[in-house]
Amino acid sequence: MIRTFKADLIITNDGPPLRNGFVEVNSEGVIVAVGEESSSSNITEVEGIITPGFVNSHCHLELSHLKGKVKERSDGMAGFIKGLFAERFSSSNDEILQAMMLADKEMYEEGIVAVGDISNLDISLPVKQKSSLYYHTFVEVVGQDPSKADSILEKALALCDEYIFSTKGNASIVPHAPYSMSRTLISAVNKNAFHKSQPVSIHMQESDDEFLFCKDKSGPLSDFFLGLGLNIRLFDNISDACPMLNTLPLLTDCKPLMMVHNTLTTAAQIDIATALHNNLYWCLCPNANNYITGRLPHLCIYNNDELKVTVGTDSLASNHRLSILSELKTIAAAHPEIPFERLIKWATINGAEFLGIDKKFGKIKVGMKPGLVQIDNLNVENLVLNEKSKSKLIGYRL
Numbered sequence: 001m002i003r004t005f006k007a008d009l010i011i012t013n014d015g016p017p018l019r020n021g022f023v024e025v026n027s028e029g030v031i032v033a034v035g036e037e038s039s040s041s042n043i044t045e046v047e048g049i050i051t052p053g054f055v056n057s058h059c060h061l062e063l064s065h066l067k068g069k070v071k072e073r074s075d076g077m078a079g080f081i082k083g084l085f086a087e088r089f090s091s092s093n094d095e096i097l098q099a100m101m102l103a104d105k106e107m108y109e110e111g112i113v114a115v116g117d118i119s120n121l122d123i124s125l126p127v128k129q130k131s132s133l134y135y136h137t138f139v140e141v142v143g144q145d146p147s148k149a150d151s152i153l154e155k156a157l158a159l160c161d162e163y164i165f166s167t168k169g170n171a172s173i174v175p176h177a178p179y180s181m182s183r184t185l186i187s188a189v190n191k192n193a194f195h196k197s198q199p200v201s202i203h204m205q206e207s208d209d210e211f212l213f214c215k216d217k218s219g220p221l222s223d224f225f226l227g228l229g230l231n232i233r234l235f236d237n238i239s240d241a242c243p244m245l246n247t248l249p250l251l252t253d254c255k256p257l258m259m260v261h262n263t264l265t266t267a268a269q270i271d272i273a274t275a276l277h278n279n280l281y282w283c284l285c286p287n288a289n290n291y292i293t294g295r296l297p298h299l300c301i302y303n304n305d306e307l308k309v310t311v312g313t314d315s316l317a318s319n320h321r322l323s324i325l326s327e328l329k330t331i332a333a334a335h336p337e338i339p340f341e342r343l344i345k346w347a348t349i350n351g352a353e354f355l356g357i358d359k360k361f362g363k364i365k366v367g368m369k370p371g372l373v374q375i376d377n378l379n380v381e382n383l384v385l386n387e388k389s390k391s392k393l394i395g396y397r398l
């Protein structure tokens with residue numbers, strides 16, 4: 001059965017937005033027609049606007065059971081990680097599973113169709129097997145001791161294969177962050193990426209604590225690692241340069257490579273990074289930044305078409321919801337000068353391109369199956385979001 005949706009505005013990411021446009025989808029959710037005038041007699045009028053389905057570029061589904069359990073803005077990054085460690089393994093497997101299923105369902109209902117999901121374990125596998133969403137699993141590696149790099153990578157390769165063979169989605173191995181990894185392990189991930197040509201992400205420049213630890217192994221992260229009994233003398237990714245510019249030369253074969261968070265990243269650093277690496281994406285997760293450190297990235301430096309920006313929710317340990325619209329509201333409230341259409345691009349096609357799924361997702365175009373999102377309770381004339389703006393998926397089959 002063909003369904004026809006009509007709205008005051010349709011943002012397709014395939015040409016200019018359509019005023020009073022229509023879009024037709026078949027029973028599989030594939031776009032069969034899109035344009036300005038439909039001859040269909042069976043049209044569903046949609047309040048507000050229609051956009052392609054959202055792509056959540058950075059999530060940690062396996063932390064969903066930690067919703068509300070890690071205190072907001074509790075003593076910076078080190079305080080957050082301490083809280084996370086204290087709670088992470090205090091729930092039963094069943095509670096963890098139920099929380100992931102609920103989070104998956106909420107993402108779907110909010111209009112998210114594809115997710116780049118960080119996993120350290122295989123616990124999210126059964127949820128991904130049954131999900132209506134597309135998942136690219138980022139199997140994450142961590143380890144400050146260079147001598148353990150090979151065994152860490154070997155385990156991660158096995159987990160990566162498990163996700164590839166058991167889910168409909170894809171998987172790749174990714175480094176956690178500059179402060180948690182030896183240069184040997186980062187280089188090992190890079191070597192693996194060279195052979196796989198898969199997207200890679202890394203948490204980057206999220207806090208002052210990270211800068212301090214990467215500079216001379218001082219600060220609250222140092223105290224935290226020592227408290228865990230780690231031998232931080234072995235950690236070798238230290239430099240006066242900022243963590244990103246110190247680490248990036250080790251990741252040149254990771255293409256595409258997505259920097260996640262960028263809370264402290266500056267325009268000058270981005271210029272140097274772009275010269276060092278020609279396939280970078282910049283993922284913004286403003287609500288998580290607010291939750292952990294109370295600071296937003298310098299969002300104005302991303303307001304151009306040269307940088308490939310994506311949007312992520314991070315996890316329910318560091319966010320109240322897994323909602324891309326909620327992230328867009330935060331960005332728009334802080335920087336109303338960023339054009340709405342650009343925000344939609346960040347939330348849809350850019351993430352799809354990064355995950356390598358842009359032949360299916362990210363555009364409302366005949367033959368693609370992007371999922372359709374309705375955003376209502378917004379100013380359609382000026383395209384301004386407000387607190388009451390809502391998103392939901394329409395015309396997409398389970």
Ligand SMILES: [Zn+2]
Pocket residue numbers: 058059060118203260314315
């Ligand atoms: Zn994260």
